[in-house]
Amino acid sequence: MKVRTGILGEVVRMAVESLKAHKLRSFLTLLGIMIGVATVIGMVSIIQGLNRTFLAELESAGSNIIIVAKFEPGIRVGRLSEEERQRKDLTFEDARALERECPLVRAVAVSLPASFFESTDVRYRNIRVQDAVILGMNDRFPQVVSVYLPQRGRFLSGADIEHSTRVCVLGIEVAETLFPQANPLEKKIRIGAEEYTVVGVLEKRGSMFGQSRDNFVGIPITTLRKHFRTDPGNLEIIAVPTEPGRIFEAMEQIINLLRQRRKVGFGKPNDFAVFTQDTILGLYNQITGAAYLVMIIISSIGLLVGGIGVMNIMLVSAKERTREIGIRKALGARSKDILRQFLIEAVFLTFTGGLLGLLLGFGVALLVRAATPLPAAVTGWSVGLGLFVSAAVGLFFGIFPARRAARVDPIVSLRYE
Numbered sequence: 001m002k003v004r005t006g007i008l009g010e011v012v013r014m015a016v017e018s019l020k021a022h023k024l025r026s027f028l029t030l031l032g033i034m035i036g037v038a039t040v041i042g043m044v045s046i047i048q049g050l051n052r053t054f055l056a057e058l059e060s061a062g063s064n065i066i067i068v069a070k071f072e073p074g075i076r077v078g079r080l081s082e083e084e085r086q087r088k089d090l091t092f093e094d095a096r097a098l099e100r101e102c103p104l105v106r107a108v109a110v111s112l113p114a115s116f117f118e119s120t121d122v123r124y125r126n127i128r129v130q131d132a133v134i135l136g137m138n139d140r141f142p143q144v145v146s147v148y149l150p151q152r153g154r155f156l157s158g159a160d161i162e163h164s165t166r167v168c169v170l171g172i173e174v175a176e177t178l179f180p181q182a183n184p185l186e187k188k189i190r191i192g193a194e195e196y197t198v199v200g201v202l203e204k205r206g207s208m209f210g211q212s213r214d215n216f217v218g219i220p221i222t223t224l225r226k227h228f229r230t231d232p233g234n235l236e237i238i239a240v241p242t243e244p245g246r247i248f249e250a251m252e253q254i255i256n257l258l259r260q261r262r263k264v265g266f267g268k269p270n271d272f273a274v275f276t277q278d279t280i281l282g283l284y285n286q287i288t289g290a291a292y293l294v295m296i297i298i299s300s301i302g303l304l305v306g307g308i309g310v311m312n313i314m315l316v317s318a319k320e321r322t323r324e325i326g327i328r329k330a331l332g333a334r335s336k337d338i339l340r341q342f343l344i345e346a347v348f349l350t351f352t353g354g355l356l357g358l359l360l361g362f363g364v365a366l367l368v369r370a371a372t373p374l375p376a377a378v379t380g381w382s383v384g385l386g387l388f389v390s391a392a393v394g395l396f397f398g399i400f401p402a403r404r405a406a407r408v409d410p411i412v413s414l415r416y417e
Helices: 002-020 023-061 092-101 158-163 172-178 221-227 244-261 277-320 322-330 335-371 380-406 410-415
Strands: 066-069 105-113 122-124 127-129 133-137 150-153 167-170 188-191 194-202 216-220 236-241 273-276
Touching: 023 277, 023 335, 023 380, 066 092, 066 244, 092 105, 092 221, 092 236, 092 244, 105 221, 105 244, 122 172, 127 172, 133 221, 158 221, 167 172, 172 194, 194 216, 216 221, 236 244, 244 273, 273 277, 277 322, 277 335, 277 380, 322 335, 335 380
Parallel strands: 133 216, 167 194
Antiparallel strands: 066 236, 066 273, 105 133, 105 236, 122 127, 122 188, 150 194, 167 216, 188 194
């Protein structure tokens, strides 16, 4: 065992020394491997960061919510179908009916943003916020979506909705901008031309993909519909079942009620969509799956180029070292020792390229995270994958040159000049 270990160590030493003797040539050879592995690691790090952010957002909203929408979630290419164009908008009255007439639905939250074209400056004295989202909401959000909890004060009440009162709750970013030193509760702010009393400040949600989720003002949805232009197609309805284990039964009740209210004929498909977060997650996984496919194609090209370069350089190396191979065989080296040496050289070359590619890929991912809103996360399996693939490339593309070197006739080799 010691003899075999000593021989293997000598083979590794000779392989490393051979590569050191041609540093520039070795470096240029492993550039393709570096680029391929760096592409894999960089994209995996960014996609994994996006996955963690997206999953955290879904979990923060609650795990058993039911979403009711006009259209099914998905990536739409081209125009809507005739049936989709004829669909009626969902209404606030639909949301109220769901909560009132579906026994398995505990609460229904509904929201509607002011029109994009509406002038919605938010002002307190001489301080102004120009890009805040004005969102009409009902009183059920804290019961349905756990991220809409008041940090100070209270949320909108049922009485606020019924009487269309001019009160509001502030996202923490708006509150800190308008009231950097003062307590915002019971202060009067202007939204457009109307005056509203601040009754609450919501907990911080942070940003997602560079978009702040705390830069908004929530007012009663009935008040919004009176004083602001809106697009009914943007109405959002979110329900939560009485028991997490009965979510699909609750969905059936919602579907049946909406079919009755919208007069959908027997046997005809729904002209609305009812789905859970799992549907959104599945759509997201399709998108990231496509990104992974693109990543594999790009990195495969780099690895293929790098592998061909390794094969080429190993063939050149075997030709240059023909006499050395003959001397080693004359002194007792076996063909498998020569084969092992050249394979180790190829694997060591690509493994080094993979290691440098890892560092480059992580650097690119961290640079993207620092310079853009895109997150990045380093995972252990991506490190292992990068090193394994780079070593496998060296093994695959090194076999042919190694076998060719091992089969050289020692007598012919000793005559080689």
